[in-house]
Amino acid sequence: MFMEDYIKMNKTFKIYMYPHSKNDPFANILLPVKFEPEGNYASESFFKKTLDNSHFLTNDPSKADLFYLPFSIARLRHDPRVGIKGIQDFIKDYIFNVSHKYPYWNRTAGADHFYVSCHSISRIAFKKAEKIKLNAIQVVCSSNYFLSAYVPHKDASLPQIWPRVQDDPPNITSSERKTLAFFAGAINSPVRQKLVETWRNDTLISVHSGRVHTSYEEALQNSKFCLHVKGFEVNTARIGDALHHGCVPVIIANHYDLPFADILNWKSFSIIVATLDIPFLQRILTSISSDEYTKLHKNVLEVRKHFRWHVIPVDYDAFYMVMYELWLRRSSIRVPLS
Structure with a gap:
């Protein structure tokens, strides 16, 4: 159709x-x-x-x-x-x-x-x-x-x-990434505040208040999942950032119409997490099998063209x-x- x-x-x-x-x-x-x-x-x-x-x-x-x-x-x-x-x-x-x-x-x-x-x-x-x-x-x-x-x-x-420049970042096709999940940004909402309070000292989930001191792009490329978290407004460029760097987006924002939702099956290339489930974020992400993640990552590479x-x-x-x-x-x- x-x-x-x-x-x-x-x-x-x-x-x-x-x-x-x-x-x-x-x-x-x-x-x-x-x-x-x-x-x-x-x-x-x-x-x-x-x-x-x-x-x-x-x-x-x-x-x-x-x-x-x-x-x-x-x-x-x-x-x-x-x-x-x-x-x-x-x-x-x-x-x-x-x-x-x-x-x-x-x-x-x-x-x-x-x-x-x-x-x-x-x-x-x-x-x-x-x-x-x-x-x-x-x-x-x-x-x-x-x-x-x-x-x-x-x-x-x-x-x-x-x-974006048209050249792809390095290693986007690789699903072998060291960090489970990554977020960096201003803490300008209760949702982001909850995320940082819960996971700032975690060894698997890397969250930062404000800017990271190392390369932001490398952090995206080295992470399996990249967190899109509601700030002052629900819209941020983080979904585009994640897809550009071959990272599976995790959407943490209630009451949000995802871009191109009439066309794309977001469940095939992203994870959607209710804001109330932030304390269970690690359990949710680690429960995704290697095969399931490979499919998600493959579909991320497929949909990147729609966000350019x-x-x-x-x-x-x-x-x-x-x-x-x-x-x-x-x-x-x-x-x-x-």
Whole structure:
């Protein structure tokens, strides 16, 4: 079914991106960047930049399956003219302008519209534009359905992926790794606090408060399991880090829609642990047999391609996976243009 849909999506799926002039005072927020995006929120920029050069875009809105709202939450957050305090007003004004200049938003109250954001501030960005949250498709890294901002099934989870060089790290194909499990990061949540308190002196599970003093990359490559633990927000780049280095992810975050969950069978290449089971983490991981781990590790190597951005997209990479998630959510009701 996936392959049939994927082929059909590639041939027929069309998106209309609201146009903006290079002379727009907020062109830096609304248009794709020309340089390579960097940092925690690169997925947001990579998607926009890749879509802008793809065959999925159409200049004819009558042929569009979905309409893309191209504002960047990350750039709004860091633009001194807007900042955290001004994002809600900017979004409200943007939707007002779009709905008065074009007829498309008003046909469905935004149900055939979407935006993409990797910055967690997006969960409060739409308090003055509720119809985006309620109706539009939100493709976000902060896919925590415990919060009211994210609506499961309507919205989609975007993986937070650091920009990567194309060369693979060494030894990713080897399942012979010395450390049972690894985590390093800021202790900015009760879940991480519990993890560190429980396992900081363990000889098999290596957890660190803050940065490690040795190579972070080597720690990932030498670990069988890499822990993705909810911090201030549920989204971190650790899943992408783990997969990039051939390490089996362990997800410790309740109420979290995993990226590409409509497509990938996460149980085949990761371990999901309830936060209440942190005290039993070592027992859970050591109970996994050698054969079971080999299968998990083999599947990690298979799914790595889905968590990688390319300047020119490659079949089944992160861009195409997001497009497929959008394809699944396109409206089956087409409202004809008057």
